[in-house]
Amino acid sequence: MTYLPYCIAAWLFVVGLYGIVTSRHFVHLIICLSVVQxxxxxxxxxxxxxxxxxxxxxxxxxxPGSPAVDPIVHALTLTDIVVGATVxxxxxxxxxxxxRKRGSVDPAVLSPFPE
Amino acid sequence: MPxxxxxxxxxxxxxxxxICRRHxxxxxxxxxxxxxxxxxxxxxxxxxxxxxxxxxxxxxPRGPQAIGISFVIxxxxxxxxxxxxxxxxxxxxxxxxxxDAVRTYFHALMLIFLAAMAGFCLTxxxxxxxxxxxxxxxxxxxxTGYKVxxxxxxxxxxxxxVTNSIGGFSVLIGIALxxxxxxxxxxxxxxxxxxxxxxxxxxxxxxxxxxxxxxVKAAVVPFHFWLSDAHAVAPTPVCVLFSGVxxxxxxxxxxxxxxxxxxxxxxxxxxxxxxxxxVLGALTAVLGAVMCFSQxxxxxxxxxxxxxHVGMMVLGxxxxxxxxxxxxxxxxxxxxxxxxxxxLCAGLLLxxxxxxxxxxxxGRARKFVILGCAFTVSGLGLAGFPPYGTYLGKQMIEEAGAxxxxxxxxxxxxxxxxxxxxxxxxxxGMVFLGLGSTPRHDTGSPTSIQEEPETRKGRRYIPVVMxxxxxxxxxxxxxxxxxxxxxxRAIEKGAERxxxxxxxxxxxxxxxxxxxxxxxxxxxxxxxxxxxxxVAAAGAVAVALLSLYAERLPAPGRRACSTLFRPxxxxxxxxxxxxxxxxxxxxxxxxxxxxxxxxxxxxVLP
Numbered sequence: 001m002t003y004l005p006y007c008i009a010a011w012l013f014v015v016g017l018y019g020i021v022t023s024r025h026f027v028h029l030i031i032c033l034s035v036v037q038x039x040x041x042x043x044x045x046x047x048x049x050x051x052x053x054x055x056x057x058x059x060x061x062x063x064p065g066s067p068a069v070d071p072i073v074h075a076l077t078l079t080d081i082v083v084g085a086t087v088x089x090x091x092x093x094x095x096x097x098x099x100r101k102r103g104s105v106d107p108a109v110l111s112p113f114p115e
Numbered sequence: 116m117p118x119x120x121x122x123x124x125x126x127x128x129x130x131x132x133x134i135c136r137r138h139x140x141x142x143x144x145x146x147x148x149x150x151x152x153x154x155x156x157x158x159x160x161x162x163x164x165x166x167x168x169x170x171x172x173x174x175x176p177r178g179p180q181a182i183g184i185s186f187v188i189x190x191x192x193x194x195x196x197x198x199x200x201x202x203x204x205x206x207x208x209x210x211x212x213x214x215d216a217v218r219t220y221f222h223a224l225m226l227i228f229l230a231a232m233a234g235f236c237l238t239x240x241x242x243x244x245x246x247x248x249x250x251x252x253x254x255x256x257x258x259t260g261y262k263v264x265x266x267x268x269x270x271x272x273x274x275x276x277v278t279n280s281i282g283g284f285s286v287l288i289g290i291a292l293x294x295x296x297x298x299x300x301x302x303x304x305x306x307x308x309x310x311x312x313x314x315x316x317x318x319x320x321x322x323x324x325x326x327x328x329x330x331v332k333a334a335v336v337p338f339h340f341w342l343s344d345a346h347a348v349a350p351t352p353v354c355v356l357f358s359g360v361x362x363x364x365x366x367x368x369x370x371x372x373x374x375x376x377x378x379x380x381x382x383x384x385x386x387x388x389x390x391x392x393x394v395l396g397a398l399t400a401v402l403g404a405v406m407c408f409s410q411x412x413x414x415x416x417x418x419x420x421x422x423x424h425v426g427m428m429v430l431g432x433x434x435x436x437x438x439x440x441x442x443x444x445x446x447x448x449x450x451x452x453x454x455x456x457x458x459l460c461a462g463l464l465l466x467x468x469x470x471x472x473x474x475x476x477x478g479r480a481r482k483f484v485i486l487g488c489a490f491t492v493s494g495l496g497l498a499g500f501p502p503y504g505t506y507l508g509k510q511m512i513e514e515a516g517a518x519x520x521x522x523x524x525x526x527x528x529x530x531x532x533x534x535x536x537x538x539x540x541x542x543x544g545m546v547f548l549g550l551g552s553t554p555r556h557d558t559g560s561p562t563s564i565q566e567e568p569e570t571r572k573g574r575r576y577i578p579v580v581m582x583x584x585x586x587x588x589x590x591x592x593x594x595x596x597x598x599x600x601x602x603x604r605a606i607e608k609g610a611e612r613x614x615x616x617x618x619x620x621x622x623x624x625x626x627x628x629x630x631x632x633x634x635x636x637x638x639x640x641x642x643x644x645x646x647x648x649x650v651a652a653a654g655a656v657a658v659a660l661l662s663l664y665a666e667r668l669p670a671p672g673r674r675a676c677s678t679l680f681r682p683x684x685x686x687x688x689x690x691x692x693x694x695x696x697x698x699x700x701x702x703x704x705x706x707x708x709x710x711x712x713x714x715x716x717x718x719v720l721p
Contacts, residue, residue, distance in 0.1 A: 013284075013288075017281070017699060017703060020277065020281075020695065020696065020699050021696040021699050021700055022696060023695070023696065026273070029277065029695065033277060033280055033281070036281065036284055037280075037284055039284075039288075040284050040287050040288055040291065043288060043291050043292075044287075044291050047291055047294060047295040072294075072300070073291075073294070076242055076291075076294075079242075079246060080287065083246075083249045083253070083283075086253050087249075087253060087256075087276065087280050090253060090256055090257060090276065091256075091273070091276055091277075094256075094260050094269055094272055094273055094276070095273075097260075097263050097269050098266075098269045098270065098273070101264070101265075101266045101269065102266055107273075107694060107695045107696065108694060108696075
């Protein structure tokens with residue numbers, strides 16, 4: 001049991017958030033959002049990880065019952081990646097349209113209701 | 116079935132888009148939404164006796180392990196899904212005469228939205244909860260930015276998407292932590308294994324992340340910034356759904372998770388957690404009401420009033436008693452209809468006059484008598500005018516608050532209803548009656564924006580279909596006046612089931628049909644509740660008149676008011692900058708605040 005993956009996941013989350021907060025470009029911002037999301041992949045995978053001799057949960061060539069990583073979290077991660085891809089694609093499409101309409105991709109000058 | 120059907124129809128509609136006539140698509144979508152509504156009502160009736168558990172592919176739990184994925188249907192969840200179906204149907208009917216440029220994609224998106232909402236209400240699996248939550252969110256982003264030719268819609272959708280995605284990640288991390296601790300995703304099983312140990316750091320962090328993530332969707336202060344931007348720019352039929360059910364589903368998520376997972380964890384069942392929710396709710400209710408009152412863009416005004424009313428619902432749910440849940444459920448129904456009607460009226464104004472700015476529209480809508488009546492009546496309903504269901508819900512929330520020793524909730528509720536109702540009535544008075552002094556046209560005013568009319572042709576008249584949808588929604592809460600006793604009793608029974616964690620676990624894990632609840636519903640409308648409803652409505656009218664005729668007040672009084680309130684309002688305005696970075700900073704601060712609250716509540720710290 002090592003804490004390293006959890007620490008990295010937390011660091012990715014925080015650093016991604018920092019990127020979003022300080023971003024001056026929508027594409028940069030969207031990539032930062034993906035960075036935040038990748039922390040969730042890492043977290044899920046490290047939760048499913050057992051001690052080192054564990055391998056992929058395919059029991060065709062190893063006897064059933066030998067240690068294997070948890071397949072459920074892999075399924076969850078896959079779903080998560082699909083969600084991430086959808087969101088990223090949608091946001092990039094929005095960015096394209098924003099660029100076309102307003103000629104700028106800086107979130108600082110593009111608030112919907114400047115007050 | 117209520118989830119699969121709309122998905123299937125949506126896919127068919129998109130596939131058939133090139134050959135499909137507009138009205139065929141309209142009709143198919145409306146029929147599909149209606150079918151979902153009917154199914155959910157049927158499910159609700161079936162589940163009043165005992166909770167229905169449906170295991171996909173017949174994988175019931177073996178021993179203590181639930182491997183399959185389940186839907187767990189109880190009356191409250193099914194009722195909420197049915198209400199989603201109702202509102203989607205109305206929104207689709209309204210959209211019939213709405214966009215000209217509308218294509219079948221719009222219908223498909225609406226149906227997917229409905230499927231996600233219904234699935235969210237019915238699922239019994241934590242990860243499925245997240246999947247439906249994300250599906251709902253993604254479709255909502257797309258619907259917000261549907262009018263791609265509009266600048267503000269795009270920026271609003273962007274804010275909405277970024278904030279809610281981070282909320283979604285927060286939910287996911289919470290679920291992952293719980294899975295790491297319990298090795299299960301079925302909510303009943305997770306709840307069982309969590310209750311074995313007192314709350315420790317990991318459980319508290321998971322609770323914080325789940326609550327915060329769902330609260331982002333529910334637009335509770337300080338996560339509310341996205342809502343005013345997104346609601347103000349989204350197409351009107353979509354606004355109806357956002358305000359009427361989507362944000363409330365965020366609350367449903369929080370409290371479903373709390374009642375099924377954390378309720379019996381030693382340390383988290385106490386009164387201190389109650390206080391966290393109640394403080395958040397009160398803050399939301401007050402701040403939303405103040406911001407609502409200071410708006411002049413009608414859709415944005417309505418958006419802020421939704422925030423305020425969500426705060427009121429958090430107050431009810433935050434009491435953590437079944438009475439509070441029942442009150443909130445009732446309030447949700449009344450509010451959803453009334454707010455939907457108001458948004459539809461605003462949409463009709465935009466359709467007919469090309470603006471939703473109350474100053475610009477001053478007195479220009481005098482001709483539209485029916486529309487004006489619907490708007491005013493809904494405004495009164497929003498304040499809780501007694502024949503409307505809203506006052507009943509409020510009364511039950513007050514009773515729940517009093518039962519846990521928080522008598523001051525009454526004043527928060529009164530304040531929020533008076534201000535939001537007053538703001539709506541003020542807008543109605545200006546636009547439909549031309550009351551008050553003619554406002555100066557200050558073009559550089561902070562909230563004035565240009566919104567493109569959503570319709571190109573046919574602006575000479577208001578289509579009957581659209582008007583009837585608005586009138587129907589504004590009158591729907593009156594049904595509750597027919598038999599308030601029966602309604603409150605049914606809802607309270609549902610709420611009791613919602614809050615009964617042991618019965619939920621038995622039903623899911625052992626397939627046990629719970630004996631009919633020996634539960635006496637005691638809520639019924641009281642004279643005090645009715646009186647408070649009248650007081651709130653009268654207060655709203657008074658506030659509206661006062662602000663309309665503010666210029667005629669004696670000058671010293673006016674000056675005193677403006678020196679008192681202007682700095683506060685300006686401060687609040689500055690905070691609502693709409694810049695994504697600021698939104699996220701607030702979000703992080705909110706998560707930290709909730710975390711501190713939960714830690715203190717669980718007294719993990721010595």
